[in-house]
Amino acid sequence: DTEVTQTPKHLVMGMTNKKSLKCEQHMGHRAMYWYKQKAKKPPELMFVYSYEKLSINESVPSRFSPECPNSSLLNLHLHALQPEDSALYLCASSHGTGNPYEQYFGPGTRLTVT
Amino acid sequence: RKEVEQDPGPFNVPEGATVAFNCTYSNSASQSFFWYRQDCRKEPKLLMSVYSSGNEDGRFTAQLNRASQYISLLIRDSKLSDSATYLCVVNYGMDSSYKLIFGSGTRLLVRP
Numbered sequence: 001d002t003e004v005t006q007t008p009k010h011l012v013m014g015m016t017n018k019k020s021l022k023c024e025q026h027m028g029h030r031a032m033y034w035y036k037q038k039a040k041k042p043p044e045l046m047f048v049y050s051y052e053k054l055s056i057n058e059s060v061p062s063r064f065s066p067e068c069p070n071s072s073l074l075n076l077h078l079h080a081l082q083p084e085d086s087a088l089y090l091c092a093s094s095h096g097t098g099n100p101y102e103q104y105f106g107p108g109t110r111l112t113v114t
Numbered sequence: 115r116k117e118v119e120q121d122p123g124p125f126n127v128p129e130g131a132t133v134a135f136n137c138t139y140s141n142s143a144s145q146s147f148f149w150y151r152q153d154c155r156k157e158p159k160l161l162m163s164v165y166s167s168g169n170e171d172g173r174f175t176a177q178l179n180r181a182s183q184y185i186s187l188l189i190r191d192s193k194l195s196d197s198a199t200y201l202c203v204v205n206y207g208m209d210s211s212y213k214l215i216f217g218s219g220t221r222l223l224v225r226p
Contacts, residue, residue, distance in 0.1 A: 031212050042201060042216035043158065050212060090157055094212070101146040101205045103214060105157040 003027070004106035006091050012112045015081060021109045023074040023091030032074040033103065034066060035090040043090055049074060081113045115140055118217035120202050126223045131192045135220045137185040137202030146205035147178055149187045151198040152219065158201055161187075192224045 004025045013019050023032065031050045035043035048056035049068040063085075065077040074091055088110050092103040120137045127133050139147075147164040162169065164176040164185055175188040185202055199219040206213035 033212070042218055045213060048212045056213060088155075101212070101214065102148070102160060102163060104160060108157050110155075 004091055004093055004104055006089075006106035006109050008109055009107065010110045010112075012114060013078065013081065014114055015083070017081075018077070018079045020078065021076040021089055021091075021111075023076075023106055024072055025093040025104075025106075026072055027093065027104070028071075029093035029095055029104075030071060031094045032068065033092040033094075034064075034074065034076050035092065035105075037088045037090055037108070047076075078111075081111075083113050086112045116218075117141060117215045118202055118204050120200075120217040120220045122218060122220060124221040124223050126225065127192055128225055129192055129194060131224075132188065132190045133192055133222065134189075135187045135200055135202070135222075137187075137217055139183050139185070139202075139204045139215075141204070141206065141215075142183060144183075144204045144206065147176075147185050148203040148214075149174075149176060149185075150201040150203055150216075152201055153198050158216075161200070189222075192222075194224050194226065197222055197224045 007022045033048050034046040036046055037043045045058050046060045047066040052068045063080050067075040088108045090108045091106040094103045118139050125133055149161040150158040151161045152158040162171050162176055164178045168177045173190045177186045199221045201219045202217040204215050206215055
């Protein structure tokens with residue numbers, strides 16, 4: 001089973017709101033990722049957590065704040081977003097050993113900032 | 115030069131056709147290579163990893179040429195359900211094991 005779940009599926013928020021995206025996997029994967037994907041573009045990496053520690057931050061603005069409460073969960077906290085942050089936010093996970101690079105994606109949260 | 119380059123297509127082929135996609139990558143230290151498919155408004159799904167010796171999964175065959183930094187995907191006997199965008203994906207390099215670089219994708223349309 002290669003299932004990654006994400007909630008909510010859709011989110012509309014104003015520029016002054018605070019919201020959170022959630023991601024969960026029960027495959028025993030030790031690396032988890034957040035990506036942002038705009039229409040007709042490939043996914044862009046935002047953050048990587050490896051063994052529950054933040055290992056990569058791709059110079060993402062501080063209005064995006066990731067959190068990894070445990071090895072199965074990954075959150076993305078959103079605050080004071082801009083309309084240009086509207087996109088599909090994808091979570092992915094991969095093994096920490098063996099072939100750590102095969103990433104499995106969740107269905108995404110489609111975010112609209114008004 | 116983009117780190118991973120693909121022909122954007124679209125490739126418009128009839129059912130039953132054989133179609134090939136190519137991809138080049140710029141980082142010679144890259145270690146792992148993949149093809150993902152992405153349907154419209156859905157998440158990318160891992161189609162196959164690409165190994166040095168080449169590998170096959172049913173109607174899909176992937177090849178890797180490290181010397182030329184070139185990856186290919188061949189789809190035989192195309193089905194309508196193969197219509198999607200195919201993303202060539204490369205691991206960034208030895209110092210950034212978890213970082214994948216995605217090509218912009220090649221769109222495939224299979225017509226009846």
